[in-house]
Amino acid sequence: MQLRLVLATAAVALLSAAPALAIDVKIGVLNDRSGVYADLSGEGSVIAAQMAVDDFKAADKGINVSIVSADHQNKPDIASSIARQWYDQDGVDAIFDVPTSSAALAVSQVTKEKNKVFIDSGAGSTDIVGKSCSPNTILWTYDTYALANGTARTLLKQGKSSWFFITADYAFGQALERDTAAIVKNLGGTVTGDVKYPFPGSDFSSYLLQAQGSGAQIIGLANAGGDTVNTVKQAAEFGITKGGQSLAALLVFITDVHAMGLETAQGLLVTSAFYWDRDDGTRAFAKAFAAKNNGKMPTMVQAGVYASVLDYLKAVDATKGKDSKAVLDWMKANPTDDPLFGKGSILANGRVLHDMYLYQVKSPAESKGAWDYFKLVDTIPAKDAFQTVEQSGCTLG
Amino acid sequence: MSAPADDRTEASTTPVATSDGRHHAVVFVALLALLCIAPFVLYPVFLMSVLCFALFASALNLLLGYNGLLSFGHAAFFGTASYVAAYAAKDWNLTPELAILLGTTAAAVLGTAIGALSIRRQGIYFAMVTLAFAQMVYFVALQAPFTGGENGIQAVPRGRLFGLVGLDNDLTLYFVVLAIVGCSLLLIYRIIHSPFGQVLKAIRDNEARAVSMGYKTNRYKLAVFVMSATLAGLAGATKALVFQLASLTDAHWSMSGEVVLMTLLGGMGTVFGPLVGAATVVTMQNYFAGFGAWVTVIQGAIFVVAVLLFREGIVGVLSRWIRKPL
Secondary structure: HHHHHHHHHHHHHHHHOOOOOEEEEEEEEEOOOOOOOOOOOOOHHHHHHHHHHHOOOOHHEEEEEEEEEEEEEOOHHHHHHHHHHHOOOOEEEEEEEOOHHHHHHHHHHHHHHOOOOEEEEOOOOOHHHHOOOOOOEEEEOHHHHHHHHHHHHHHHHHHOOOOEEEOOHHHHHHHHHHHHHHHHHHHHEEEEEEEEEEEOOOOOOHHHHHHHOOOOEEEEEEOOOOHHHHHHHHHHHHHHHHOOOEEEEEOOOOOHHHHHOHHHOOOOOOEEEOOOOOOHHHHHHHHHHHHOOOOOOOOHHHHHHHHHHHHHHHHHHOOOOOHHHHHHHHHHHHEEOOOEEEEEEEEEOOOOOOEEEHHHOOOOOOOOOOOOOOEEEEEEHHHHHOOOOOHOOOOOO | OOOHHHHHHHHHOOOHHHHHHHHHHHHHHHHHHHHHHHHOOOOHHHHHHHHHHHHHHHHHHHHHHHHOOOOOHHHHHHHHHHHHHHHHHOOOOOOOOHHHHHHHHHHHHHHHHHHHHHOOOOOHHHHHHHHHHHHHHHHHHOOOOOOOOOHHHHOOOOOOOOOOOEOOOHHHHHHHHHHHHHHHHHHHHHHHHOOOHHHHHHHHHHHHHHHOOOHHHHHHHHHHHHHHHHHHHHHHHHHHHHHHOOOHHOOHHHHHHHHHHHHHHHHHOOHHHHHHHHHHHHOOOOOOHOOOOOOHHHEEEEEEEEHHHOHHHHHHHHHOOOOOOO
């Protein structure tokens, strides 16, 4: 008994002595694990965070990272109470992912109050880095402006100048339509009309017929998730793309395309911050990721979690501590660089600048296998892809 | 016929009533003592959320358990009050007590309007009518410019109570919430055990008979509907300050369903049932969050078990064991 105690004490002493200045970091991955966004964030984001910790070799650098995760069920009150509890009781230092803008805004608020770090990858409201911006919040992957901008700019460059919008009638849909329409008009295009439908919708036939009748070259879909999937499916039944019009879905994830199938989705234009088959770096990551995630390729949200955890750990390593202000200052002062998003930087309002891409969904004939879905149409350089701090309406910096 | 013992307790008035009051008082005091110690052991924000939902469920229980009206649209009152209180505190810079008061009043006004129309129907039709009104409120919350759409009203300041006491400290706020909820529960207890409450129970058990005895049942039903809506609003307004946000979740139909679940699980028609039900459901949502997708499955399974094995709810079963109404 006593021998065992001595041994145990010795072992504990050895373990704690080995990394001389160990920093214990606890990160929380908070996202949707049971609802509509579970596929594009969910457990995959936790896997991505763990991969970032492993790839960074955090343990060798004297940083002990533990990861906790929870389901916010896309409800802001649950998100805010979990975040509070994590910060107050469980000693969480930084929260990652958080899809659903309302939940993200709530977590951003709590993070600011507790002076911790929040790096969002899953949500897309420009308010997060705009009028509700916080010095403690960073928005990594995308936002509605970048989606609107990416799609509209490139298509106008190709001479597709007349647009018709099918818009989900709630704040997100309206913001997406407003931003896109503004860019279209700025660049000399025209908006021939729009139709707003109550969210969520299931029968889009009359809206699609209106869009078809408008004669616009591009039908912009200012909606997301199941609504987009349904609109695209029904558009395929009406043969809209075969009639010469193009569908531009303003927010589509690769998991949505996977759900629709190429037969339905082919020809769809998609703005994305990440595609697994872009270069060697992304392919290597995707291969390792898919092996751990039942063969499913990473979405841009999961890629964003990987990249943001990596950058956060770099900052912890560089500042030799986890003081929120020091870490955030370091992240904003130094360029970001990772295999998935390449080189970039972080603005004072927390907006991460990186290249965005416009992809087109391949036809079944072009696709060489599972998850081979996108072909590159255009790259939008980081400096043109996002709003500047002044445009965002954020008063920081 | 089935339970002669119960009939006797109902029939004999004074002596049993005082003994009822005594054991209720004991439970109340024990509960209060427990809740005063609780924030030093458990996480205060979690406890505040339990308290708010306990009040919400008790408000529904007043209508469902004591008047037999199943409202499937109580989220409308909860959500409206939550939005109004949040807006008043954030954009008009009102002190928290005024914001809560304004939110509660809004719920009372809405309750009067919806109640006056819905009580004309009974049973499943009543439930559907309330659900329909709640959906209308939900769409207003989604579309109206001041609600912030699906982002809700965020960053609501907790402010200073009466302009004096800062509520940013979780513990201070906890005791304020405890006072609000405690007083409301006592009020509900008083309503249930008043002559008015007796008439409500008579209407629940046999409306035709109550009418034949000369009671204008519609007035009673409207009165209790408005009381229930007002108290649900008080819960919503308080919750808005606790979480510092008002969102669509508060007005969504699933919130109406959740509060029915809490009431049924805890024990419909019991004084303490809704408290236990709310505590159970909120605990599941908070502490099982780590199970991810399994939370809703576990919640569903527990509900199925509750319906199959103890239909009177947790407190209903306890009350049967100790042979005293709780």
